[in-house]
Amino acid sequence: MDEVYVESEFAPLRTVVLARSEVAIPVSAATSGDSRFLAEGWQRNPVGKDMREGAPERQAAWERERDRFREVLEAHGVRVLRPRRLSDQEKAEAGEDGYANFFARDPFFTIGDQVIEASMRFRHRRREVLPVRDVLLDHVLPAQCGYVALPMPETPEPGDATLGRGPFLEGGDVLVLGSHVFVGDSGLASNRLGARWLAKYLAPHGYTVERVRLHEQILHLDCALGLVREGLLVVCEEALLDGVPPILRDWDRVPVSLEKATALATNGLPLDQGSYITDPAFADVGERLAARGIHVEYVDFSITRSLGGSFRCSTQPLLRRD
Template sequence: MIYVESEFARLQTVVLAESEFGFPEVPRPEDLRFLTPEAREEVQQFRGRDHAEALPDVHHAWELEREALKRTLEKYGVKVLHPRKLLPEEKQAAGVDGYSNFFARDPFFTVGNSVVEGSMRFLHRRNEVLPIRAIMEQEVMPEDCHYVAVPRPAIAAPGDATLGPGPFLEGGDVLVLGKKVLVGNSGLASNALGARWLQKYLGHWGYDVEMTRLHPDILHLDCALGLIREGLMVICEDAFLDGVPSILRNWTSIPVDLSETGLLITNGLPLSSSVYITDPAFARIGEQVAAHGVTVEYIDFRISRSFGGSFRCSTQPLLRRD
């Protein structure tokens, strides 16, 4: 079965990211503002190199983080799927833009029984869905579900800092709450045209898609908001330019500061309404979550977080249903 009911319905089948990254030869500074200063410096230092070759010890530790997450997922009965590795020709075709196969959340997403291939804004992520296509063929195509793709983004004019009109739509910006779907828009990833396309597609089944504008230093909506269970969330209210979405205004909030969002403090992963994964660096958040009767699992994810993503970013569900 393919179905995602909400962000905190019981996770049953998930795609867990690989750990592959090629640094762009000419990084665009405007696209790095969501990273920590240390991460921005690393991108400049190792431009044009493969991460595994440039930093082999760090790369191995990064892979171990993903293995630790896999063990925890399987401990709770979750079926874990992996994208394949990038092919040599895919890395070569990326050219000076670099390449990635490191966050399964963004190249596609699932809403209800629809699997949607996204449209990525950053140039090094434009082909990130390709290593996931085998999963689509094996797991999605045989099921009674819908499988579509966002239109290919328009070609931008030379020097256009926005990278063109899109449409851009990335899974990290898409949060599902029953028939309500929130789509973030900070200018770094998804945009208004992407949100309009999603409403056009999902509206047929009674979904309401709401775009929410974000602070320009926020990469994705899930970097500012995490839905833990019905009525409970971890949130940076200062990240929402038009205020907290109305559907969430009566929820209990665990607040975080704007300065903490770049650390991925909101990017934990509910396995159900009663189990939540976060990093031990965020023990104060975990303690507040646990105070609401939720079991908290801790996994050190510091290297994954240095790339601008954490537990939610590293996973994309195909089946979340109570």
């Protein structure tokens, strides 16, 4: 039977779900403020059609990025699970909303021995949990762990730029540090109601949930803050409206600018307390981590990053513990 447990962001990574590379960006993304979190150059991705059809060479390069990432994970002894691909019917039902199956971090998340299906804000991502369900049914349902889903978000009124009350709660906003859980809120993804739901659900399990307010250009908390090992973090302090959370204020910090945070400089992936994966675009971050005794590996993730996520976004652990 599979073991399911996530102790922290930097406990040894043993089993992880690695995302597929499927997306059809809705036309509305190009005309609304909801694209403000994306780094410059995201427009190179086709809008209104599947990447595979609109930019086949870019699609192939995107898949090679993920394949190389998988090779690095497996070289470190990590067991890698993959969601299935979206079906033709799922794509057809999405219609003008578009669809996504590209960042496994967000449609579900793992806290301790609790696996929780998320509630996604963007319309093109609301079905994103479906292709990962087979992984959850095969590896989570039989395990000795909890498995629940957030309430379905309510339907917004026409023209409601907030997309309704939610509750919205996405895995990229959830960082685990033992019994302390951080939840980001920028207005683009998770919201206060989602954080309240999580706090209520986790309280009987002994967890404290802390909401972290984010700059409006930041999609998720892991785009502003990364916990590398006990006592060491990568952070964009400008993106944290109330400053670094009190429990982390004595930690050593590798700072990054808001511009680099938008490009995903904080979204590397710790494999354990001594190893970390990032993009060569952030060699300066890697060098500062290496100076602190971290072994850093580099994988070019430029296409993945152009879609708003990087290494942490592309993965969701099922087992992280000593």
